[in-house]
Amino acid sequence: MFTLxxxxxxxxxxxxxxxxxxxxxxxxxxxxxLELNLTERNVSNEVAVMERGPLPIITGRQLPFVPDRRLVxxxxxxxxxxxxxxxxxxxxxxxxxxxxxxxxxxxHDNIRWQKLYRYxxxxxxxxxxxxxxxxxxxWPQKGLxxxxxxxxxxxxxxxxxxxxxxxxxxxNFYMLPFYQRVMGLTTTLSMKFAQDDLKIVDTLDIPTDxxxxxxxxxxxxxxxxxxxxxxDSDLMPKNIALATDSVGHHNLMPVYGLNCHSMLxxxxxxxxxxxxxxxxxxxxxxxxxxxxLTPAKKYTxxxxxxxx
Amino acid sequence: xxxxxLLRSSSRVLLGSFRNAGAESIIAPxxxxxxxxxxxxxxVEGPAEQYTEVEKSYVEWKFVEKLLPPKxxxxxxxxxxxVYPSGWKTPxxxxxxxLPYYIRRTKNGMLPVYYRSFNRGMFQTTRVRYVEGNVWxxxxxxxxxxxxxxPKQPIITHANEVGRYVQVRGDHEPMIKQWLLDxxx
Numbered sequence: 001m002f003t004l005x006x007x008x009x010x011x012x013x014x015x016x017x018x019x020x021x022x023x024x025x026x027x028x029x030x031x032x033x034l035e036l037n038l039t040e041r042n043v044s045n046e047v048a049v050m051e052r053g054p055l056p057i058i059t060g061r062q063l064p065f066v067p068d069r070r071l072v073x074x075x076x077x078x079x080x081x082x083x084x085x086x087x088x089x090x091x092x093x094x095x096x097x098x099x100x101x102x103x104x105x106x107x108h109d110n111i112r113w114q115k116l117y118r119y120x121x122x123x124x125x126x127x128x129x130x131x132x133x134x135x136x137x138x139w140p141q142k143g144l145x146x147x148x149x150x151x152x153x154x155x156x157x158x159x160x161x162x163x164x165x166x167x168x169x170x171x172n173f174y175m176l177p178f179y180q181r182v183m184g185l186t187t188t189l190s191m192k193f194a195q196d197d198l199k200i201v202d203t204l205d206i207p208t209d210x211x212x213x214x215x216x217x218x219x220x221x222x223x224x225x226x227x228x229x230x231x232d233s234d235l236m237p238k239n240i241a242l243a244t245d246s247v248g249h250h251n252l253m254p255v256y257g258l259n260c261h262s263m264l265x266x267x268x269x270x271x272x273x274x275x276x277x278x279x280x281x282x283x284x285x286x287x288x289x290x291x292x293l294t295p296a297k298k299y300t301x302x303x304x305x306x307x308x
Numbered sequence: 309x310x311x312x313x314l315l316r317s318s319s320r321v322l323l324g325s326f327r328n329a330g331a332e333s334i335i336a337p338x339x340x341x342x343x344x345x346x347x348x349x350x351x352v353e354g355p356a357e358q359y360t361e362v363e364k365s366y367v368e369w370k371f372v373e374k375l376l377p378p379k380x381x382x383x384x385x386x387x388x389x390x391v392y393p394s395g396w397k398t399p400x401x402x403x404x405x406x407l408p409y410y411i412r413r414t415k416n417g418m419l420p421v422y423y424r425s426f427n428r429g430m431f432q433t434t435r436v437r438y439v440e441g442n443v444w445x446x447x448x449x450x451x452x453x454x455x456x457x458x459p460k461q462p463i464i465t466h467a468n469e470v471g472r473y474v475q476v477r478g479d480h481e482p483m484i485k486q487w488l489l490d491x492x493x
Contacts, residue, residue, distance in 0.1 A: 065383060065415075067412055068399070069405075105471065285379075288380045289379065290378055
């Protein structure tokens with residue numbers, strides 16, 4: 001749960017990008033689907049007819065805070081409603097989010113943190129006090145010609161306690177600094193984009209809930225085995241939710257769950273236009289906020305104080 | 309309000325009786341000090357004539373908004389090479405565009421040159437961060453410039469391409485900043 005950066009407090013901050021592609025948010029489709037679901041529960045393989053506005057969907061966006069000497073990145077907007085790829089338009093991407101310098105050291109810190117913070121070391125060996133018995137002196141101190149011993153659970157005894165063994169369970173939780181987490185996201189998105197592993201689609205609406213549809217689509221478009229679909233909200237369209245449910249390597253994720261580990265785990269990252277908008281809004285907000293220290297202080301200190 | 313005042317009066321009575329417990333025959337006026345200093349000690353509410361009526365108005369809210377700090381740092385002015393009365397200078401692309409490296413200003417419009425001393429001042433370093441382009445040429449030119457100005461000092465530079473910074477040992481922050489400003493960054 002710590003992989004995500006929660007932006008809910010300042011969500012939809014005063015960025016000017018949101019109004020340009022707000023109409024493409026898939027939430028309305030999802031809600032109407034839910035209503036349909038309540039009335040008639042027909043889960044069948046009927047091919048629905050998708051409706052879309054006039055093409056091209058998007059030709060340009062006003063991007064704030066574009067630095068000097070940086071080109072605005074551009075990407076094709078693809079579709080998901082046919083197996084064959086259709087170019088629906090071009091979308092401008094912010095160079096600080098999708099064209100950032102790949103700080104692979106920061107990326108490594110992020111991946112290491114994501115693996116470690118949830119890892120609990122359960123290794124434990126009992127010491128001489130925790131072994132059973134051993135309270136009685138095994139034989140008298142003098143007169144037997146044997147070595148002096150006071151307990152059969154002494155560390156030098158066979159079946160004795162461990163002198164300096166692992167004292168588990170130990171937590172490895174720590175919090176990576178906030179702006180390293182932000183930089184990890186921008187680095188990973190930029191690397192995915194530079195390697196052509198980042199695809200942008202209009203919506204996640206697909207005509208059928210058959211799992212083989214998405215696999216055929218990924219095979220046809222050379223997307224590799226594993227694909228991560230990201231939308232702006234966690235209320236996903238019904239067909240893609242059913243289609244990805246039984247397939248382990250096709251996964252859905254809302255924007256608030258975006259993290260470096262998952263992006264690297266999947267060969268292809270598929271973002272909807274609404275997800276692109278939201279990711280840019282939130283990351284740009286933290287890169288240009290007037291109050292940078294509030295999130296930085298959020299988890300440091302209070303969590304680590306008790307453990308040290 | 310009523311319960312609070314009741315509580316106060318009862319505690320006053322108790323205090324007075326405790327003080328006079330040893331000398332019952334002496335009838336002394338109970339002087340209770342009223343100090344309306346703290347929040348809890350002060351009376352909650354004055355008489356009704358003291359206050360005026362409250363009216364909600366959103367007309368003047370725009371003047372409050374002027375006082376609120378903006379959520380985002382505004383974009384820096386883009387006029388090239390202008391020196392403001394504060395001494396702050398905007399970057400000039402005409403000057404730096406020929407160079408093989410580029411140093412981006414921070415979001416606050418400052419040059420990313422940072423001085424750091426550690427180990428109780430034992431070590432001092434100055435770091436130029438957010439270098440784009442060729443880090444090695446910047447390191448070389450910066451070293452030559454500092455060596456020219458400080459011929460008797462050892463100038464030890466270090467460049468990190470992955471971390472995008474050039475580091476110099478010693479406290480050279482104002483010198484490096486001026487040098488970068490002269491180059492148009």
